[in-house]
Amino acid sequence: MKNSWRSIWLLTAGIVFALLAAEIGLRQIHNEPAKLQVMDGLKELQVTPNILAVSSSHGRSFHVLGQELARLSDQSINLTAVALESGKVEAMEWLLHHRLKSLIQDDSGKVLEPLSHLMFGITWWDTCREETSSETTVAANAPNVVTHGWSITDYRNDFLSNGSTDLNRNFVRNRWRQAFSESALVRMRFAIKENFGRFTNFIRVSVLGGLPESESQGLLVRWHDTIDNGHECFLSDRDMQALDRFVAFAKQHELDLTIVLFPLKPDTITAVGLKKTIEPFTEHLFEYGENNDVRILDMTLSLLDDNDFMLDLDHVNPPGNIKWAKAALDGEMSFLLDINKKDVLK
Amino acid sequence: MTENLRQMVIDWLDDNYHFGDAETMIGGDDEKSFLESGILDSLGFVSLVLYLENTCEITIDRASLSPENFDSLGKIVRYVSSLTEPGIVA
Amino acid sequence: MSFTNVEFLFFLPLVFLLYWIGPGVRSYQNTVLLFASYIFFGSWHWQLLLLILAGTWLDYFISHQFARLDDDNRHRKRWLFVSLAFSLGTLCFFKYAGFFAVSANEGLRALGLEQSLPVLKLILPLGISYWTLQRVGYMLDCYWRRVSPAESLLDFSLFVCFFGQVAAGPISRASELLPQLQKARKLTPDWLSSGCFAFLLGYTLKAFAGEFLGENLVAKAFSAPGDYNSLSLWIGVAAFAAQVFSDFAGYSLMAIGTARLFAVELPQNFNNPFLSKSLPELWRRWHITLNRWLFDYIFTPMTTSKGWFRNRLDLGLFCVFLASGLWHGAAWTFILWGLLQALGMIVHRNWDVLYRGWCRKNRAFVTLRKSSPYGFVSWALTITFFILTLVPFRSADMETAGIYYRGMLNSAGELALSISPMSLLAIILICALHFAELRPFDRMVRLFQSAPAVLRGVVYGLAVAILVLAVPFSSGTFIYQQF
Numbered sequence: 001m002k003n004s005w006r007s008i009w010l011l012t013a014g015i016v017f018a019l020l021a022a023e024i025g026l027r028q029i030h031n032e033p034a035k036l037q038v039m040d041g042l043k044e045l046q047v048t049p050n051i052l053a054v055s056s057s058h059g060r061s062f063h064v065l066g067q068e069l070a071r072l073s074d075q076s077i078n079l080t081a082v083a084l085e086s087g088k089v090e091a092m093e094w095l096l097h098h099r100l101k102s103l104i105q106d107d108s109g110k111v112l113e114p115l116s117h118l119m120f121g122i123t124w125w126d127t128c129r130e131e132t133s134s135e136t137t138v139a140a141n142a143p144n145v146v147t148h149g150w151s152i153t154d155y156r157n158d159f160l161s162n163g164s165t166d167l168n169r170n171f172v173r174n175r176w177r178q179a180f181s182e183s184a185l186v187r188m189r190f191a192i193k194e195n196f197g198r199f200t201n202f203i204r205v206s207v208l209g210g211l212p213e214s215e216s217q218g219l220l221v222r223w224h225d226t227i228d229n230g231h232e233c234f235l236s237d238r239d240m241q242a243l244d245r246f247v248a249f250a251k252q253h254e255l256d257l258t259i260v261l262f263p264l265k266p267d268t269i270t271a272v273g274l275k276k277t278i279e280p281f282t283e284h285l286f287e288y289g290e291n292n293d294v295r296i297l298d299m300t301l302s303l304l305d306d307n308d309f310m311l312d313l314d315h316v317n318p319p320g321n322i323k324w325a326k327a328a329l330d331g332e333m334s335f336l337l338d339i340n341k342k343d344v345l346k
Numbered sequence: 347m348t349e350n351l352r353q354m355v356i357d358w359l360d361d362n363y364h365f366g367d368a369e370t371m372i373g374g375d376d377e378k379s380f381l382e383s384g385i386l387d388s389l390g391f392v393s394l395v396l397y398l399e400n401t402c403e404i405t406i407d408r409a410s411l412s413p414e415n416f417d418s419l420g421k422i423v424r425y426v427s428s429l430t431e432p433g434i435v436a
Numbered sequence: 437m438s439f440t441n442v443e444f445l446f447f448l449p450l451v452f453l454l455y456w457i458g459p460g461v462r463s464y465q466n467t468v469l470l471f472a473s474y475i476f477f478g479s480w481h482w483q484l485l486l487l488i489l490a491g492t493w494l495d496y497f498i499s500h501q502f503a504r505l506d507d508d509n510r511h512r513k514r515w516l517f518v519s520l521a522f523s524l525g526t527l528c529f530f531k532y533a534g535f536f537a538v539s540a541n542e543g544l545r546a547l548g549l550e551q552s553l554p555v556l557k558l559i560l561p562l563g564i565s566y567w568t569l570q571r572v573g574y575m576l577d578c579y580w581r582r583v584s585p586a587e588s589l590l591d592f593s594l595f596v597c598f599f600g601q602v603a604a605g606p607i608s609r610a611s612e613l614l615p616q617l618q619k620a621r622k623l624t625p626d627w628l629s630s631g632c633f634a635f636l637l638g639y640t641l642k643a644f645a646g647e648f649l650g651e652n653l654v655a656k657a658f659s660a661p662g663d664y665n666s667l668s669l670w671i672g673v674a675a676f677a678a679q680v681f682s683d684f685a686g687y688s689l690m691a692i693g694t695a696r697l698f699a700v701e702l703p704q705n706f707n708n709p710f711l712s713k714s715l716p717e718l719w720r721r722w723h724i725t726l727n728r729w730l731f732d733y734i735f736t737p738m739t740t741s742k743g744w745f746r747n748r749l750d751l752g753l754f755c756v757f758l759a760s761g762l763w764h765g766a767a768w769t770f771i772l773w774g775l776l777q778a779l780g781m782i783v784h785r786n787w788d789v790l791y792r793g794w795c796r797k798n799r800a801f802v803t804l805r806k807s808s809p810y811g812f813v814s815w816a817l818t819i820t821f822f823i824l825t826l827v828p829f830r831s832a833d834m835e836t837a838g839i840y841y842r843g844m845l846n847s848a849g850e851l852a853l854s855i856s857p858m859s860l861l862a863i864i865l866i867c868a869l870h871f872a873e874l875r876p877f878d879r880m881v882r883l884f885q886s887a888p889a890v891l892r893g894v895v896y897g898l899a900v901a902i903l904v905l906a907v908p909f910s911s912g913t914f915i916y917q918q919f
Contacts, residue, residue, distance in 0.1 A: 003624075003625035003626050003628075003629045004625055005625050006889075007625065007629075007889040008625045008628060008629055008889075010888070010889035010890045010893065011629065011889040011890070011892055011893040011896070012893060013890060013893060014889065014890040014891060014892060014893015014894040014895075014896070014897060015893040015894070015896050015897035015900065016893075016897065017890075017893070017894060017897065018893065018894040018895075018896070018897025018898045018900075018901065019897045019900065019901055021897075022897070022898065022901035163478070163479055163480060163481055163482060164437050164441070164443055164479040164480065169441060169442060169443065172442045172443055172446075173442040176442050176445065176446075185901060185904050185905065186904065188905060189904055189905050192905060361796070362792060363792070365792075365795045365796065365799065365802045366799070366802070367802070381720070384717075387716045387717070387720065388716070388720075388728075388731040388735065388736070389716060389749060389753075389785060391736070392735070392736055392739045392740055392749065392752075393749075395736075395740050396739075396740060396746070396747055399740075406740070407580075408580035408581075408582070408737065409580050409581040409582050411580075411736060411737070411740065412582055412611075412732075
């Protein structure tokens with residue numbers, strides 16, 4: 001096959017054309033904005049809010065809570081949500097100390113105005129360690145810290161001492177993904193992964209309108225299994241120690257701390273799961289709150305029902321987020337609407 | 347002499363591998379690669395080297411023992427004739 | 437770093453730009469490639485770069501000693517010994533030290549002795565099995581005067597460590613690669629398009645086909661062979677053959693594609709192996725560069741030597757495949773695999789001798805051998821044998837291999853593997869690649885190649901879009917790098 005430079009240009013034009021067509025086509029059927037990640041939270045923190053909410057990927061619901069809060073308070077109360085994909089208390093605490101702290105305090109270590117409240121959204125899963133890992137660093141235990149939490153300096157230091165590893169590669173991969181975050185193709189790739197698990201499931205849902213009963217049933221069974229056995233791994237030492245550090249940080253900076261036990265999809269919890277995992281976890285946290293003088297809000301099963309969750313049976317869907325934000329601000333979180341008044345009283 | 351040598355290799359291929367079809371397989375192109383066209387494989391290649399060494403009373407040194415010298419009829423004939431004095435190959 | 441790692445997406449375009457925007461002279465081009473290669477290799481474990489540097493300098497020096505000592509065979513032999521001792525010594529040390537210590541300890545325990553040798557846990561230097569063989573081949577070629585030693589240390593260093601092939605081959609002959617590195621290269625449209633095509637095809641095979649087959653079928657069957665029924669185990673091991681092919685042929689194509697982007701041609705490593713009608717043919721089509729190395733430097737020198745080994749072809753085959761088994765890994769499962777291959781090759785050779793005897797007597801046998809039924813039976817036997825011998829190759833240990841074989845004959849469990857749509861697609865892709873060589877499919881390929889460039893571009897673009905959406909997230913592991 002003999003090629004000329006002209007044919008190479010034409011070939012490239014064909015490739016670009018096809019990719020653009022795919023991009024435009026996909027925008028028609030899938031135009032969800034990119035999911036909020038740690039980086040978005042960090043950007044938002046350039047302006048100090050009244051409330052900082054740190055949590056796992058469920059933190060995206062806190063973003064909606066923030067919008068609702070701003071609306072109800074005529075934009076006078078701001079909440080910034082930092083959502084760390086795949087959670088774990090230790091990882092979220094690492095994030096607070098290594099990335100967030102410097103953004104919310106001045107050089108003398110005093111918290112910037114008007115920040116007064118800290119919220120921490122967790123579920124039992126965030127305290128679960130499936131195996132006793134011999135790794136000592138947080139990153140080795142929680143690669144999501146590398147992916148979403150690391151700065152370029154963290155990466156450089158790790159690269160210089162360990163070379164390119166499967167672990168620090170997560171950082172590069174995420175930067176690469178960020179570079180294409182505007183592309184519908186790339187967003188779709190991740191949306192497929194998160195919502196359908198794999199490409200074929202996505203095709204099946206698109207063509208058949210849903211996963212076959214057996215498949216979605218299979219996922220539900222896996223969730224039952226996970227939660228039923230959650231008590232074997234929850235309340236791990238590493239994560240509870242991290243929680244202590246989190247609480248200590250709030251106290252040291254005189255921040256009002258609320259720990260929110262985030263909603264789970266009711267039908268993923270069996271009677272066994274409720275008795276063995278969910279209830280003991282909640283009880284333990286309430287006890288922890290009492291001992292440490294921290295407000296605990298249990299929303300695990302109180303505000304949402306099965307229809308408010310996504311196909312992954314884990315995350316809250318957009319209407320569910322709004323429902324949760326309204327219900328929470330109407331109920332146990334209504335004190336948030338008064339935080340400015342309290343400041344005045346002080 | 348080269349004609350004799352050529353015939354000798356063809357005869358050997360016929361006797362051992364292709365039973366009368368060697369000439370057809372080579373198809374008039376004496377530079378056709380033995381390995382690529384399946385006329386000879388690595389095992390056959392070794393057998394051919396041993397045969398040539400024994401019959402022509404030559405020693406093929408390691409330097410020459412590479413496909414560059416043995417991968418086609420033309421190459422074999424050129425290489426072996428460069429080693430043999432006229433008359434030895436009858 | 438490996439071709440499927442995300443860093444490579446940054447690395448490759450950067451090196452490409454640096455390489456082509458500079459002066460088009462050999463020294464500049466080779467310097468860029470050498471630095472890039474050291475970064476590529478060093479990103480794995482920079483300390484081990486010292487090993488490759490030491491080997492390069494030593495062999496460069498020794499190869500020039502060969503030339504200098506011209507007729508002094510005694511000293512030349514001594515230098516060759518030094519070179520081989522270093523290369524093969526480090527290879528054995530890194531690859532086999534652990535295995536020998538463990539096996540020796542087992543042996544000692546069997547004899548009732550309690551002493552044990554320390555078992556070292558070593559990091560295997562990236563691609564050591566590949567670049568060691570390439571360098572050993574070069575040294576033997578120099579020693580036998582097939583090639584003259586490289587004049588420039590720069591060229592030679594690049595020959596040893598070119599990032600296109602350092603991690604997993606293809607293993608080049610000095611006569612193929614060195615001359616290309618010894619002159620300036622020029623970018624042509626053909627290099628660019630054939631390079632990109634090979635890279636893309638390789639990536640598709642590796643990241644898409646290999647991953648799905650591995651995850652959907654192979655991993656399941658081999659993790660608990662006792663739980664599956666016979667049919668599933670047959671499917672599992674056949675899928676493994678397809679997976680290793682996709683994984684390794686894919687990686688090789690990516691290597692070839694990468695090299696082409698720098699106007700360097702590496703040798704072909706796979707040539708539709710599943711079309712083979714005999715074991716020797718299979719080994720000419722599967723991991724071509726390794727097998728050709730084994731035949732060039734072990735089989736041929738041995739069987740054409742003046743000594744006792746002369747003409748002992750079966751013994752030669754035995755040695756070649758034992759070496760191949762050992763090369764693949766320090767484990768009894770690999771040795772068993774090598775011995776099975778040797779057995780297959782020896783049986784085939786003796787059958788061939790016998791059959792050719794019949795051919796001499798009766799031409800009907802010649803006609804029979806060329807008939808389609810004979811071809812079909814040969815193909816089926818060859819592929820079945822190859823697939824069966826992969827059981828120990830994939831099994832974690834000999835015990836698992838035993839369970840697997842027994843399960844293939846007699847269902848041990850109830851579970852059945854179901855082939856997912858993606859795996860089916862992967863199998864179709866592999867078949868299509870093989871059929872592309874056969875009529876009438878070769879015509880379709882040519883038709884596509886002669887289609888207008890824009891149209892071909894659209895097809896490639898859509899292929900890229902589908903890959904972006906469908907390539908599984910776990911892709912990036914590579915079976916053959918560990919060898």
